[in-house]
Amino acid sequence: MTPDFTGTHLWDRLCWAKENLEPYQSDYRVVYEDSIDECAKILVPDPNWMACALQGGILPPVWVYHELAKDEAQPDFKRHTRGYLLHETPPVGPMTEEQAIEYLIMKDCPQSVWKTWDEGNRPKMVICKKEQLPATREWRNAWRISDDLDLAA
Amino acid sequence: MAFGTLKADTLTHSTAGSLATNFVVGGSAKGWVNFDGSASSLSARGSLNISSFTDHAAGEYTTTLTNAFDSTDNMAPVGSNGNTTTDPANAFTSCVAVTTSTTRHEIYSGSNTKADRSFVHILYHGDLA
Numbered sequence: 001m002t003p004d005f006t007g008t009h010l011w012d013r014l015c016w017a018k019e020n021l022e023p024y025q026s027d028y029r030v031v032y033e034d035s036i037d038e039c040a041k042i043l044v045p046d047p048n049w050m051a052c053a054l055q056g057g058i059l060p061p062v063w064v065y066h067e068l069a070k071d072e073a074q075p076d077f078k079r080h081t082r083g084y085l086l087h088e089t090p091p092v093g094p095m096t097e098e099q100a101i102e103y104l105i106m107k108d109c110p111q112s113v114w115k116t117w118d119e120g121n122r123p124k125m126v127i128c129k130k131e132q133l134p135a136t137r138e139w140r141n142a143w144r145i146s147d148d149l150d151l152a153a
Numbered sequence: 154m155a156f157g158t159l160k161a162d163t164l165t166h167s168t169a170g171s172l173a174t175n176f177v178v179g180g181s182a183k184g185w186v187n188f189d190g191s192a193s194s195l196s197a198r199g200s201l202n203i204s205s206f207t208d209h210a211a212g213e214y215t216t217t218l219t220n221a222f223d224s225t226d227n228m229a230p231v232g233s234n235g236n237t238t239t240d241p242a243n244a245f246t247s248c249v250a251v252t253t254s255t256t257r258h259e260i261y262s263g264s265n266t267k268a269d270r271s272f273v274h275i276l277y278h279g280d281l282a
Contacts, residue, residue: 015201018201038209038210041208042194042208044195044197045204046186046203046205048200065254069252079224104205107205133193137193137269140208
C-alpha cells in the first residue's frame with residue numbers, strides 16, 4: 001500500500017519506492033529516429049521507475065514535466081522556480097505496463113518524435129519487445145526502423 | 154508522511170565534533186545507475202531517481218531523471234565504466250548535463266573511438282528542483 005504522499009517531496013517518494021517496491025524489468029523498448037543522419041535510438045524504461053508507475057501514488061502527472069520543460073526552454077532560464085509542481089501536484093494512480101510506457105514516451109522522448117510519430121513517409125517511432133531488436137550490437141551504428149513494418153499488426 | 158520523521162539540524166559525535174545536517178542532505182548523491190551498455194538491449198542492474206536510459210549508438214547513452222535538478226549549473230554527473238567486475242576498461246566516460254533532467258554520456262576507448270562497455274556507472278550530485 002502506498003502511503004499518502006500528498007505534498008511529499010518527490011525525492012522522498014522515490015526513496016520510499018526504492019526501499020519498498022520490487023524493480024520491474026519491462027520487455028518493452030521504444031525505438032525512435034529524430035535525425036535522418038543518425039541511427040535509431042532505443043529508450044529503455046528503468047526498472048525502479050516502472051515499479052513506481054505500476055504501484056501508483058508516487059509519480060507526478062506527465063504534464064508537470066512538460067511545464068518544467070517549457071520553463072527550461074525560455075532563453076533567460078537560469079534555474080527552476082516551479083519545482084514545487086513535482087512535489088505538490090497530486091501523484092497519478094497505478095498504471096498498466098502499457099500506460100506506463102506511453103507516459104514514459106511523453107516524458108522522455110523528444111516531443112518532435114512522439115507528437116508526429118506517424119507523419120511522413122515512414123514511422124519515426126515504434127514500440128517493440130526487446131526480443132525484436134537485433135541480437136548483437138555488431139552493427140549498432142547502422143540500426144534503423146524497418147521500412148517493411150506492418151503498422152496494423 | 155506515513156512513516157517516521159527525525160528532524161535535526163546538527164549531528165554530534167561523542168568525540169569527533171558536530172556536523173550540520175544540511176551538509177548531509179546537500180552532499181548526498183541524488184541519483185545513480187549501473188547498466189550493461191554492451192547488451193543488445195541495455196538493462197539496468199540498479200538505479201535511483203532514473204526514469205529511463207537511451208541507447209543512442211555504440212558508446213553513446215543518455216539517462217533521464219525522475220526528479221530533475223534545479224539547474225544545469227547545480228548538477229554534477231560523473232561516470233565510470235568497465236569490461237567486467239574485475240577489469241576496469243581502458244576507456245573513460247565523459248558526462249554532460251544536457252538539461253536539468255537529462256545527461257549525455259560517451260565512452261571512449263584507448264584508441265579514442267566510442268565503445269560499448271558491460272558496466273556503465275553514472276552518479277549524480279547537486280541540488281534538486
